[in-house]
Amino acid sequence: MSVFNDLLAFQRQTEALSSVAERLGWDQETVMPRGAVEQRAEEMAAMESVIHDRRTDPRLGEWLAAAEPQDEVGARIVDLIARDFSRASRVPARLASELAKTTSLAQGIWAEARANETPEDFLPTLDHVIMLKREEAAALADGGDPYDALLEEYEPDTTAAQIAQVFDIMRPRLVGLRDDVLGADFQPQPLTGHFPQKTQLRLARICATAFGYDWTRGRMDVAVHPFSSGRWQDSRITTRVVEPEPFNCLYSTIHEVGHSSYELGIDSDYAFTPLGRGVSMGVHESQSRLYENQMGRGRAFTGWLFNRMSDAFDGLNIADPEAFYGTVNRVTPGYIRTESDEVQYNLHIMMRFDLERDLITGRLDTDDLVEAWNARFLKDFGVAVDRPSNGVLQDVHWAVGLFGYFPTYALGNVYAGCLNAAMRAAVPDLDDALAEGDAAPGAEWLRENVHRHGSLIPARRLIEDATGGPIGPEPLLSYLEEKFARIYHL
Structure with missing residues (x-):
C-alpha cells in the first residue's frame, strides 16, 4: 500500500493546485479588475506549467506500474490518474502553458468584442486558439480522429460519430415539434414589464435555496456568461441579469x-x-x-414561482399560474442558446457541433466563421442573425478553448430525459413538493443515485444504473412532445 499511498499524496497536491487555478478563472470572470487581464494570463500560464509538470512527472508512471489498490475505489483512482497521465504526457509543456495564457487573454478579448459587436476584433485571437487546439488534438489523437481526442476530455469513451447518430434521430422530431408549436392557433402570452436587477437577484437567491443550494459552501455572483466553479467545500455559481427578461436570471441560476x-x-x-x-x-x-427544465419549468414549480414573482414585482401581466406555466415555456425563434426553450435548445447544440468539428479538422477557416454561422442559423432556425452578440459571439466556449464541449450539452439532455423518467417513478409525490417551492425530494434522489458517486462509475454505466435501463433519446423526445402538445393545445 505504500506505493499507492505515495500516489494518492502526490495526486492530492495536484488536485489542490488545479482547484486554485479554477478559482483564478472564477475571479477573472466575476470580480477581477478589467485592467488585470495580461497579468492574469501570465498567472494562469504559470499555474498550468506547474500542474502540467506534475501530471507528467515520471514518478507517476513508476507509481502507477507498482500500485496495488485494495478495492474498487482504489482501482478506479489508479485508472483515472493513468488516463490523465497518458493524455498530459502527449501534450508538450510549452503547448499547455501557451494554451492557458492564450485562452485567458482570449476571454477578455471576446468579452470586449461581444460588448462592441465587433467580431473582427476577436477572430484573429480565436484563430490562434484554434491553431493551438489543432496542435493539441493531433498530439492527443496519435493518428486517430482529432475531434474525438478533444471530446474525450469532456465525455470519455464517446465519439463524434456516436453523437452524430443520436442527433440524426433527434433532429427530425425536434424540428417537427417546433413547426407544430409555432404553427399552433394557441400561443402563450409573453411576460412584459420592467424587472429591476436587485429584485431579480433576490428572487434568484430564493430559487437557489428552493433547489437546496448550500450557501455555507457557495456564493452567487454576476457574470457575462453564467457558470459554476469549484467542488468539495467551495462550489460557486454565477448568473446573468437582463432587466426586461427575468427568466434569464432565474433559470440560469437554477441551472448552475x-x-x-x-x-x-x-x-x-x-x-x-x-x-x-x-x-x-x-x-x-x-x-x-x-x-x-423537468423540475424548474414544470407546472408545479412554475405555480409556486408565479406567486413569488407576483409579490416581488407588484403583479404581472399574466393572469394566473396556468397561463404563467405556458409563458415560462414559450417557444420562440430566438437567437441565444442559453435562453432557448426546451424544444429548440438541442438544435442550437447540433449547429455548434458541426461548426466546431469543421474548425478543428480545417474544413472551415476562422475568417469564414461568421458567414458560416449566419448561414447555418438562418437555415436551421429561419431567422437572420441581427448582430454578432446574438450570433457567433454569444458563447465564451471557443474563446477559452472548450472544443468538444458543446455536444455534451445535448447528451446531458438525453441523460436528463432518462433520469427524469426514473426519478418520477421513484418519487411520485415530487410535484407536491415542487408546488411548495421544495425541490428536496428530487435533489435527494439525484444525490443518492448520481451525485455521491463522483467519478467512481463511468458515465454511461452510472446513468444506466440510476435508471435501470438503456440510454437513448426516446424518454427526452416523448417528454417534450407530451409537454408541448398540452401547452399548445395540439
Missing part, C-alpha cells in the same frame, strides 16, 4: 445550482482525488438541465 449541487453532493471521502468531481460533462449537464 444543478451543476454546483452535483459537485457538493459527491462523497466527501473522494475530495482531492480524481473521484471528487463530476464523471463527465454530459452527466454534469443532465443535472443542471433536470433542475432547470
Whole structure:
C-alpha cells in the first residue's frame, strides 16, 4: 500500500493546485479588475506549467506500474490518474502553458468584442486558439480522429460519430415539434414589464435555496456568461441579469445550482482525488438541465414561482399560474442558446457541433466563421442573425478553448430525459413538493443515485444504473412532445 499511498499524496497536491487555478478563472470572470487581464494570463500560464509538470512527472508512471489498490475505489483512482497521465504526457509543456495564457487573454478579448459587436476584433485571437487546439488534438489523437481526442476530455469513451447518430434521430422530431408549436392557433402570452436587477437577484437567491443550494459552501455572483466553479467545500455559481427578461436570471441560476449541487453532493471521502468531481460533462449537464427544465419549468414549480414573482414585482401581466406555466415555456425563434426553450435548445447544440468539428479538422477557416454561422442559423432556425452578440459571439466556449464541449450539452439532455423518467417513478409525490417551492425530494434522489458517486462509475454505466435501463433519446423526445402538445393545445 505504500506505493499507492505515495500516489494518492502526490495526486492530492495536484488536485489542490488545479482547484486554485479554477478559482483564478472564477475571479477573472466575476470580480477581477478589467485592467488585470495580461497579468492574469501570465498567472494562469504559470499555474498550468506547474500542474502540467506534475501530471507528467515520471514518478507517476513508476507509481502507477507498482500500485496495488485494495478495492474498487482504489482501482478506479489508479485508472483515472493513468488516463490523465497518458493524455498530459502527449501534450508538450510549452503547448499547455501557451494554451492557458492564450485562452485567458482570449476571454477578455471576446468579452470586449461581444460588448462592441465587433467580431473582427476577436477572430484573429480565436484563430490562434484554434491553431493551438489543432496542435493539441493531433498530439492527443496519435493518428486517430482529432475531434474525438478533444471530446474525450469532456465525455470519455464517446465519439463524434456516436453523437452524430443520436442527433440524426433527434433532429427530425425536434424540428417537427417546433413547426407544430409555432404553427399552433394557441400561443402563450409573453411576460412584459420592467424587472429591476436587485429584485431579480433576490428572487434568484430564493430559487437557489428552493433547489437546496448550500450557501455555507457557495456564493452567487454576476457574470457575462453564467457558470459554476469549484467542488468539495467551495462550489460557486454565477448568473446573468437582463432587466426586461427575468427568466434569464432565474433559470440560469437554477441551472448552475444543478451543476454546483452535483459537485457538493459527491462523497466527501473522494475530495482531492480524481473521484471528487463530476464523471463527465454530459452527466454534469443532465443535472443542471433536470433542475432547470423537468423540475424548474414544470407546472408545479412554475405555480409556486408565479406567486413569488407576483409579490416581488407588484403583479404581472399574466393572469394566473396556468397561463404563467405556458409563458415560462414559450417557444420562440430566438437567437441565444442559453435562453432557448426546451424544444429548440438541442438544435442550437447540433449547429455548434458541426461548426466546431469543421474548425478543428480545417474544413472551415476562422475568417469564414461568421458567414458560416449566419448561414447555418438562418437555415436551421429561419431567422437572420441581427448582430454578432446574438450570433457567433454569444458563447465564451471557443474563446477559452472548450472544443468538444458543446455536444455534451445535448447528451446531458438525453441523460436528463432518462433520469427524469426514473426519478418520477421513484418519487411520485415530487410535484407536491415542487408546488411548495421544495425541490428536496428530487435533489435527494439525484444525490443518492448520481451525485455521491463522483467519478467512481463511468458515465454511461452510472446513468444506466440510476435508471435501470438503456440510454437513448426516446424518454427526452416523448417528454417534450407530451409537454408541448398540452401547452399548445395540439
